[in-house]
Amino acid sequence: MNPNKKIIQTLDAPAAIGIYSQAVCIGGMVYLSGQIGLNPESMQMEEGIEAQIHRVFQNLRAVADAAGGSLNDMVKLNVYITSMDNFVKVNEIMTTYFQHPYPARAVVGVAALPRNALVEMDGILCIQG
Numbered sequence: 001m002n003p004n005k006k007i008i009q010t011l012d013a014p015a016a017i018g019i020y021s022q023a024v025c026i027g028g029m030v031y032l033s034g035q036i037g038l039n040p041e042s043m044q045m046e047e048g049i050e051a052q053i054h055r056v057f058q059n060l061r062a063v064a065d066a067a068g069g070s071l072n073d074m075v076k077l078n079v080y081i082t083s084m085d086n087f088v089k090v091n092e093i094m095t096t097y098f099q100h101p102y103p104a105r106a107v108v109g110v111a112a113l114p115r116n117a118l119v120e121m122d123g124i125l126c127i128q129g
Contacts, residue, residue, distance in 0.1 A: 002026065010066035013059040014038040017114065022063045028128020030067040034080070035059040036117035049086050049118045050093065056121050057097040069127035074103040076124040084109045086118065 008023035013035065016022060023032045037045050037052030038059070046055045061071050079090055087107060094102075103123065113120045 008063060008067045010062050012040060012062035012066070014040045014043060023067055025067050025127075028126060030064070030069060030073075030125035030127055032060055032063055032123045032125065034120045034122040035063070036114060036120045038115070038117075045115055045117060049083075049089055052118050053086075053090055053093045056119055057093065060121060060123060061097065064125055067125065067127065069125045071097055072099060073125040073127050074098070074123050075126045077103045077105045078122050079105065079107040080110045080113060080120045081107065082110060082113060082118050090119065 004026055006025040007021045008025055008030065010022065013022055016033070017038075020033050023030050025031075035056050037055040039046060039055060040059065040062070046052045057071070060074075064070050064073065081087065081090065090107065
């Protein structure tokens with residue numbers, strides 16, 4: 001294992017439901033694994049698209065905090081949604097978690113997500129000085 005690679009784990013975001021880490025930090029870059037709308041305490045999915053979007057951003061923020069950064073350090077955000085009808089809702093809610101200048105972003109429509117989630121997001125933070 002690379003001695004400069006640091007695995008990021010926090011109880012404030014859902015535990016991994018597969019063979020992955022919540023995030024990996026190397027060289028001031030933090031690679032956040034995908035987060036779905038799971039409540040970290042109950043490990044149950046939030047109900048509805050709005051609640052899931054908020055929970056995903058809260059989970060990403062928790063992992064970013066554990067890495068010593070914040071959502072303001074996000075340089076790339078990937079959004080996966082099961083219905084492009086929710087594109088506008090993602091944009092609306094995203095403005096409550098991010099400030100200008102916004103990260104680069106991709107939004108991809110997908111057929112299905114783990115645990116029947118409606119949305120999943122992953123991203124990259126740059127926390128080096």
